Amino acid sequence: MSAADLLFVNAAQVVTCAGAARARRGSEMRDAGIRRGAAVAVHAGVVLAVDAQEGLEHRYPDAARVDCAGGVLTPGLVDSHTHAIFGRARYEEQELRATGVPYMEIARRGGGIHASVRDLRSRGDDELVELARRRLVRMASYGTTTVEVKSGYGLTVADELRMLRVIARLERELPLRLIPTWLGAHEIPVEFRATPAAREAYIAMLIDDMLPIIARDGLARFADVFCEPGVFTLDETRRILMAARAAGLALKLHADELESSGAAQLAAELGATSADHLAAISEPGIRALALSDTVATLLPGTMLFLGKGRQAPARALLDAGAAIALASDFNPGTSPTVNLPLILTLGVSELHLSVAECVLAATVNGAAALGLAQRVGQIAPGFAADLALFDIEDVRELPYWYGDRRCMGSWVSGKPCHPYDLPVS
Numbered sequence: 001m002s003a004a005d006l007l008f009v010n011a012a013q014v015v016t017c018a019g020a021a022r023a024r025r026g027s028e029m030r031d032a033g034i035r036r037g038a039a040v041a042v043h044a045g046v047v048l049a050v051d052a053q054e055g056l057e058h059r060y061p062d063a064a065r066v067d068c069a070g071g072v073l074t075p076g077l078v079d080s081h082t083h084a085i086f087g088r089a090r091y092e093e094q095e096l097r098a099t100g101v102p103y104m105e106i107a108r109r110g111g112g113i114h115a116s117v118r119d120l121r122s123r124g125d126d127e128l129v130e131l132a133r134r135r136l137v138r139m140a141s142y143g144t145t146t147v148e149v150k151s152g153y154g155l156t157v158a159d160e161l162r163m164l165r166v167i168a169r170l171e172r173e174l175p176l177r178l179i180p181t182w183l184g185a186h187e188i189p190v191e192f193r194a195t196p197a198a199r200e201a202y203i204a205m206l207i208d209d210m211l212p213i214i215a216r217d218g219l220a221r222f223a224d225v226f227c228e229p230g231v232f233t234l235d236e237t238r239r240i241l242m243a244a245r246a247a248g249l250a251l252k253l254h255a256d257e258l259e260s261s262g263a264a265q266l267a268a269e270l271g272a273t274s275a276d277h278l279a280a281i282s283e284p285g286i287r288a289l290a291l292s293d294t295v296a297t298l299l300p301g302t303m304l305f306l307g308k309g310r311q312a313p314a315r316a317l318l319d320a321g322a323a324i325a326l327a328s329d330f331n332p333g334t335s336p337t338v339n340l341p342l343i344l345t346l347g348v349s350e351l352h353l354s355v356a357e358c359v360l361a362a363t364v365n366g367a368a369a370l371g372l373a374q375r376v377g378q379i380a381p382g383f384a385a386d387l388a389l390f391d392i393e394d395v396r397e398l399p400y401w402y403g404d405r406r407c408m409g410s411w412v413s414g415k416p417c418h419p420y421d422l423p424v425s
């Protein structure tokens, strides 16, 4: 048996989230596996044992010790839905929205997603890498160790490929786990909106020109489509995702965010890994997800920031037996937060979830929403030593001190990603 090279000691609680290596659903989300007096032994970046501290210290006297200083150790948080590659912020829109200016008018004044598309196309790769690097380092400073990152502000073959290569570069350069998703179907770009034939030409370009290169070069693990009335229809979404599946990509959908269109049922039908947003999901949609292996990924920060005054029916999804994940939806238009613990606060206060449900939704089930549940999201033997340490005594404080940064350290495969060697500010 190999010896531990690293021992995490003196944690008030170790929240293991240990259990089945798959998405937890319904009542399985009630227990996050809290242990007191436990230490975590790590060998070569993998958890070797979680056991009484005295015993592990005795067994592994030569291991380097990380003193958790009475804090709470959790699995590194998994943010399974972000749009972290973008250029400029869009702070003007928040105030315009608040004063009642409709989205179409904001778009006419040069805002909205098309503003982010124009802006991204005008920037060089190095600039995009540097902007995103600072944001990802901030995410790690809040305890996030795995981040899904989508393309979708390029919307040309060259710019979408560029975005995915920027993600690949960041994945090589940063200690975080980054999972790339191709979202060429984020929106129909301005230059393809004049006629139905032009729209069709964009979809053909996605399927015939972009997808083959992305699949050939292994640039994305997932394909995602913004399936919403006024964006991509159900039929268009089905065509794009079926082509992506045939090309070997796993699937995600932006589904039923503002209007129910049957997108959740489509996600279940296509065997999508996750269906995301779901604030307007229908009863049949809830039933379809509950009967499927598709994770329902909820993004309460978005609805809060947009001032919608409503949220996805998280309890109804859980009661029906669905698996839910929580993510930030970090993006410049509708959810500019890098703070995943804040999303747990919204999970409790807005979605009426328990703390255990929120923690599992941002660890095990976030990992499941990225196809990583076999090796990420738990502090258990055989799992990657992805950890987050918080300056709290009880895990219930994690959503409680809302907006605060209590994370003292985070690790991926036992290697620190926060504090990191770049200033976090």
Ligand SMILES: [Zn+2]
Pocket: 081, 082, 083, 254, 329
């Ligand atoms: Zn999104």
